[in-house]
Amino acid sequence: MNATRRHWFRFAGLGALAPMALWRSQATAQSTSAGPTAVPSAPAGNRPYTPVRTLNGWTLPHRMVNGVKEFHLVAEEIEHEFAPGCRAKCWGYNGTTPGPTIEAVEGDRIRIFVTNCLPEHTSVHWHGLLLPSGMDGVGGLSQPHIQPGETYVYEFTLRQHGTHMYHPHADEMVQMAVGMMGMFIIHPKSAEAHPVDRDYALLLHNWALHPGTYRPDPSVMVDFDLWTMNSKVFPAIEPLVARSGERVRVRIGNLSMWNHPIHMHGVQYQVTGSDGGRWPQRLWRPETTEIVGVGQARDIEFIAVPGDWAFHCHMSHHTMNAMGHEVPNTLGVDQSGVEAEIRRLLPGYMAMGEGGMAEHQEHTDSGHMRGPPNTLPMMMGKGPFGNLEMGGMFTVVKTRDDQAPGDYSDSGWFANPPGTVAHRVSSDPNFGSPTRRGPPAGPPAELEAKPADHAGMKHG
Numbered sequence: 427m428n429a430t431r432r433h434w435f436r437f438a439g440l441g442a443l444a445p446m447a448l449w450r451s452q453a454t455a456q457s458t459s460a461g462p463t464a465v466p467s468a469p470a471g472n473r474p475y476t477p478v479r480t481l482n483g484w485t486l487p488h489r490m491v492n493g494v495k496e497f498h499l500v501a502e503e504i505e506h507e508f509a510p511g512c513r514a515k516c517w518g519y520n521g522t523t524p525g526p527t528i529e530a531v532e533g534d535r536i537r538i539f540v541t542n543c544l545p546e547h548t549s550v551h552w553h554g555l556l557l558p559s560g561m562d563g564v565g566g567l568s569q570p571h572i573q574p575g576e577t578y579v580y581e582f583t584l585r586q587h588g589t590h591m592y593h594p595h596a597d598e599m600v601q602m603a604v605g606m607m608g609m610f611i612i613h614p615k616s617a618e619a620h621p622v623d624r625d626y627a628l629l630l631h632n633w634a635l636h637p638g639t640y641r642p643d644p645s646v647m648v649d650f651d652l653w654t655m656n657s658k659v660f661p662a663i664e665p666l667v668a669r670s671g672e673r674v675r676v677r678i679g680n681l682s683m684w685n686h687p688i689h690m691h692g693v694q695y696q697v698t699g700s701d702g703g704r705w706p707q708r709l710w711r712p713e714t715t716e717i718v719g720v721g722q723a724r725d726i727e728f729i730a731v732p733g734d735w736a737f738h739c740h741m742s743h744h745t746m747n748a749m750g751h752e753v754p755n756t757l758g759v760d761q762s763g764v765e766a767e768i769r770r771l772l773p774g775y776m777a778m779g780e781g782g783m784a785e786h787q788e789h790t791d792s793g794h795m796r797g798p799p800n801t802l803p804m805m806m807g808k809g810p811f812g813n814l815e816m817g818g819m820f821t822v823v824k825t826r827d828d829q830a831p832g833d834y835s836d837s838g839w840f841a842n843p844p845g846t847v848a849h850r851v852s853s854d855p856n857f858g859s860p861t862r863r864g865p866p867a868g869p870p871a872e873l874e875a876k877p878a879d880h881a882g883m884k885h886g
């Protein structure tokens with residue numbers, strides 16, 4: 427490939443129409459259509475499924491060519507925003523991380539073109555799909571790697587249904603760490619016994635985007651800065667909205683480096699499926715927290731009840747952003763005598779954390795404590811009653827009696843019926859006479875942490 431052509435390929439993915447031009451130039455005997463892909467029309471006639479809604483994301487358009495559903499993925503570098511104030515150079519597909527959700531129906535014959543606009547080779551593995559060995563996308567094992575500038579085509583028939591994923595099987599440590607992944611949803615051929623009214627898709631990931639840097643660090647194995655649903659952190663993650671009484675399914679995939687116990691408030695959801703498809707109903711089980719292991723997919727379903735219900739990973743650091751990790755423990759440390767002293771050594775130092783870390787959000791929100799550039803405070807949500815001290819893998823299920831079917835717009839905060847909100851009855855710490863066991867004092871003096879042991883709060 428000559429330099430000019432390579433240069434052109436490098437930028438081909440940046441415009442929405444460029445991949446289609448590329449498609450024409452790469453036409454083979456197998457690719458028969460030259461027209462652009464379009465947003466799929468609703469399934470005709472006896473509509474077999476409710477289309478999936480990928481929070482903060484989108485579904486890849488396709489076109490029909492002689493009975494084959496054709497898709498086109500472009501692997502490319504992109505600029506991604508995790509939340510306002512934090513952007514990074516990532517890799518993804520067709521302009522986004524995660525890449526667009528691929529959605530099809532059991533029995534479909536599908537053809538997927540993959541154009542590589544990355545600076546190194548790649549491949550795409552269709553995670554969990556039953557297909558011919560040579561279509562499995564493991565570079566070097568099942569196919570040659572897709573070199574920069576090349577387009578490969580995958581073609582197979584979907585012989586299953588369920589919640590699946592796609593990702594590279596080439597230089598995985600780097601390519602997945604910087605965002606290359608997407609969901610692949612296959613609906614059953616015939617209508618489901620318990621049809622869902624809303625069908626959400628979430629892909630969990632973690633990022634080592636060190637504060638002040640602009641590229642996720644692929645070398646990190648355990649200690650990540652950002653925890654995301656569809657590559658967004660709360661409060662930038664869209665809410666899951668529903669109308670009271672609707673059956674809602676949430677499909678959760680995990681291509682991060684940690685297992686995530688996904689917890690939902692307000693209901694006992696049923697765990698109803700995985701990449702093994704929707705399970706027979708006798709295998710469904712009620713839970714309020716379900717671990718979605720690395721490489722796994724889980725479907726949960728519930729009947730929506732009115733309210734604003736937290737929906738989050740229960741690993742408490744996974745609902746925090748970068749500035750919550752690896753700070754010295756100042757809990758219980760009286761820093762009043764040493765703050766000025768430390769400030770002489772560390773300009774801008776602020777004593778914090780003696781009574782817990784909740785004050786951190788007040789400091790960052792008010793702007794009088796500035797964090798490092800291009801990262802996010804550990805907690806940054808706002809709720810109707812004050813700071814909602816969460817970041818990371820957290821969002822809200824918003825169910826309303828008057829949410830119109832098919833309306834996904836954010837309905838604002840829940841209007842609690844009168845008398846149904848916890849409220850203050852006293853400001854006296856000696857209020858009432860609660861039963862206690864043991865004295866309410868702190869630990870023995872000799873176990874109190876000593877301020878001299880601490881270098882001060884690290885922000886980042």
Ligand SMILES: [Cu+2]
Binds near residue numbers: 653686687739740741
């Ligand atoms: Cu988690």
